[in-house]
Amino acid sequence: MQKRKNLYLVLDLTQHCSQNDILHAYNRAKTTYSRDSLASYSLYDDNAKEGILKEIEDAYFVLGDARKRQAYDIAMGFVEGSSEQIQNNFAHDTHSFTKPEPKEYKKKLEITPQIKVDKNPAFEEEIQNAKSLTGAFIRAIRIYRGYTEDQLAGLCQLKTDHILALEEERPLNLHHPVYLRGHLILICEALQIPRTAELAKTYIVKLQQEDKLARSKSL
Amino acid sequence: MEGLDSIFSVSKEETLQKVQQQPYAKKDLRNWPRIWAVGGGKGGVGKSLISANFSWLLAQEGKRVLAIDLDLGGSNLHTCLGVNPPRYGLGDWIHRRTDNLFDLATPTAQPGLMMISGSSDPLSVTSQMEERKKDLFSELTNLPFDEIVLDLGAGSTALTIDFFNCADEGILSILPEPTSVENAYRFIRMAYYRKLLLCPELKNFMPVIEEGADTKNTLGVRSPSDLKEIISRLDPVAGEVFERELAKIKPNIVVNQVRTSQDIEIGKSICGVCRRYFGINARYAGYIDYENSVWKAVRMKRPAVAEFPRSILAARISRLTKALLGEESAIFPR
Ligand SMILES: Nc1ncnc2c1ncn2[C@@H]1O[C@H](COP(=O)(O)OP(=O)(O)O)[C@@H](O)[C@H]1O
Ligand SMILES: [Mg+2]
Numbered sequence: 401m402q403k404r405k406n407l408y409l410v411l412d413l414t415q416h417c418s419q420n421d422i423l424h425a426y427n428r429a430k431t432t433y434s435r436d437s438l439a440s441y442s443l444y445d446d447n448a449k450e451g452i453l454k455e456i457e458d459a460y461f462v463l464g465d466a467r468k469r470q471a472y473d474i475a476m477g478f479v480e481g482s483s484e485q486i487q488n489n490f491a492h493d494t495h496s497f498t499k500p501e502p503k504e505y506k507k508k509l510e511i512t513p514q515i516k517v518d519k520n521p522a523f524e525e526e527i528q529n530a531k532s533l534t535g536a537f538i539r540a541i542r543i544y545r546g547y548t549e550d551q552l553a554g555l556c557q558l559k560t561d562h563i564l565a566l567e568e569e570r571p572l573n574l575h576h577p578v579y580l581r582g583h584l585i586l587i588c589e590a591l592q593i594p595r596t597a598e599l600a601k602t603y604i605v606k607l608q609q610e611d612k613l614a615r616s617k618s619l
Numbered sequence: 620m621e622g623l624d625s626i627f628s629v630s631k632e633e634t635l636q637k638v639q640q641q642p643y644a645k646k647d648l649r650n651w652p653r654i655w656a657v658g659g660g661k662g663g664v665g666k667s668l669i670s671a672n673f674s675w676l677l678a679q680e681g682k683r684v685l686a687i688d689l690d691l692g693g694s695n696l697h698t699c700l701g702v703n704p705p706r707y708g709l710g711d712w713i714h715r716r717t718d719n720l721f722d723l724a725t726p727t728a729q730p731g732l733m734m735i736s737g738s739s740d741p742l743s744v745t746s747q748m749e750e751r752k753k754d755l756f757s758e759l760t761n762l763p764f765d766e767i768v769l770d771l772g773a774g775s776t777a778l779t780i781d782f783f784n785c786a787d788e789g790i791l792s793i794l795p796e797p798t799s800v801e802n803a804y805r806f807i808r809m810a811y812y813r814k815l816l817l818c819p820e821l822k823n824f825m826p827v828i829e830e831g832a833d834t835k836n837t838l839g840v841r842s843p844s845d846l847k848e849i850i851s852r853l854d855p856v857a858g859e860v861f862e863r864e865l866a867k868i869k870p871n872i873v874v875n876q877v878r879t880s881q882d883i884e885i886g887k888s889i890c891g892v893c894r895r896y897f898g899i900n901a902r903y904a905g906y907i908d909y910e911n912s913v914w915k916a917v918r919m920k921r922p923a924v925a926e927f928p929r930s931i932l933a934a935r936i937s938r939l940t941k942a943l944l945g946e947e948s949a950i951f952p953r
Contacts, residue, residue, distance in 0.1 A: 412891040432888040439888030442801040443842070443896050452895075 404476065410459035415478045419466055426460045467557070471582035477597075513546025520544065527593060532602035533584070535569035541591045542567070556586040563587070569607060580604060652685070652764045654756075655943075656786035660806030661799050662693065662773035664792045665875035668913060669936075670770035671699035671922045673790075676940045678732035679924075682765040685724060686734040689782060690772035691744050694737025700727050701921045702734060710738030712755075713747050720758045729925065733764075749778050756785055775802070775809040784814050784868070790904070790943070791870040793889065795882040800889070807870065808832075811843055811897055814868055820860045824850055844898035868897075871904035871943060878909050905939035908932060 411425040432439045433452045462468045473479045553560040584600035657670045674686040688696035705725050724733040738744040783789050793803045812832045831840040851858025874886040886903040893901040910932045916923040924933045941947035
């Protein structure tokens with residue numbers, strides 16, 4: 401697997417920066433590699449600069465959005481990915497912008513399974529010992545845990561479309577490939593599937609082998 | 620050398636005593652001098668301005684400082700420091716008229732600061748300097764100073780670059796104009812390749828490094844940072860050596876003659892470009908405004924920090940000095 405690009409380096413940043421830093425770095429980077437920029441004079445021709453500007457836009461597309469950035473950080477292993485942590489972060493985020501009643505917000509996230517399913521020790525064991533992850537397996541576990549796809553989407557703070565796409569193994573038409581791993585980890589956490597990172601990898605490898613990730617060589 | 624002795628007379632002894640009695644802060648107590656090299660790849664970008672004022676402020680802080688004019692063809696550091704054109708200089712050491720560099724040091728009006736002038740006969744000096752540059756560095760490290768500041772010449776000749784690379788700290792003065800930026804990058808490129816070429820562990824990769832230095836190379840090296848990939852692939856151990864050598868190139872960038880807030884920003888951009896293109900960590904140490912007090916001070920043959928201590932310029936250079944010493948972070952408006 402090719403090493404994935406560190407988007408922070410594209411903007412000349414480190415992971416531990418604020419959203420505000422990212423905006424400033426983005427603006428500086430655009431100036432630095434603009435056509436008549438002094439700072440990149442004599443090192444890069446117009447063609448090269450265009451390529452770099454594209455990289456900068458791509459990096460900002462992800463890092464400039466706190467949610468996409470969060471998913472990216474998890475996918476890259478920059479932060480420990482747990483759904484709880486993300487929920488907390490979002491709770492904090494929302495709080496600072498719109499100041500909702502914290503309790504109310506929490507209630508929304510406490511989703512009680514809609515479908516009543518009997519305990520199935522054999523399946524439970526299968527989940528615990530899973531060696532690989534497939535879309536069908538995710539769907540089976542979701543149903544066993546008693547969640548609708550909307551509920552799971554709510555738990556993971558993802559769109560229902562994304563959940564369905566991943567369960568049907570036709571991802572990435574809807575979202576940036578880079579989030580794939582992050583999204584899988586979120587789903588695994590929500591469905592109490594162990595060894596999230598390892599299993600997410602098997603899912604991605606399988607899709608790569610089936611050439612379904614053709615548009616996302618970098619993953 | 621008898622002639623030289625008579626020139627030095629009493630003042631040399633006096634200064635030596637003064638220098639050795641300087642109270643200097645404990646934390647700065649080093650048993651070897653730290654060597655700073657001030658370069659820029661171009662003439663007239665403020666190398667002498669920075670060298671003179673930086674040395675002056677270091678001495679004001681109580682350090683024992685020696686400023687050396689290595690601009691062999693265009694030496695004028697003595698003028699910036701308010702010293703009359705000395706009758707002896709580095710040329711006398713290069714031509715072995717004296718073996719002791721300290722003999723050549725002239726006192727300045729600032730206690731604790733001495734200087735060695737450049738050569739007055741530049742014609743024959745440069746080639747012989749090349750032969751003696753190793754000796755020069757070992758001599759320097761034996762001198763009774765805390766800080767030695769080298770005011771480098773213009774251009775990116777191997778000699779100048781090697782001085783820059785051998786120093787403990789490099790300062791690169793850049794003006795916010797295309798010619799200066801272009802020459803500064805040429806300077807960094809030379810520093811980059813000389814550093815690698817002179818590393819014995821990378822000897823086997825010389826052909827690759829040399830080919831990579833050619834902008835029309837066939838290796839697919841578009842920027843020096845690609846070279847790292849290629850060498851690591853050929854030999855992972857050499858790749859590590861390469862990385863280690865690269866980490867040693869960390870110039871302190873100073874943007875001089877700043878007129879607008881965009882000019883100030885250029886320093887940060889340049890550091891970003893250095894990381895992307897060369898894969899090296901340059902540091903933006905500070906900037907200096909374009910100010911009339913500079914040429915006024917030059918006309919009075921005094922460093923601006925001595926002549927106009929309350930000017931914005933003096934404040935900037937003082938800030939720059941603190942940042943270079945790591946006492947204060949370089950803080951810039953966003
Ligand atoms: N910040 C500045 N403001 C105004 N003039 C400057 C400034 N820096 C340099 N100069 C002018 O540029 C000339 C060249 O500076 P100098 O320090 O001698 O450059 P170098 O040593 O790099 O050749 C000086 O005569 C000085 O008057
Ligand atoms: Mg000069």
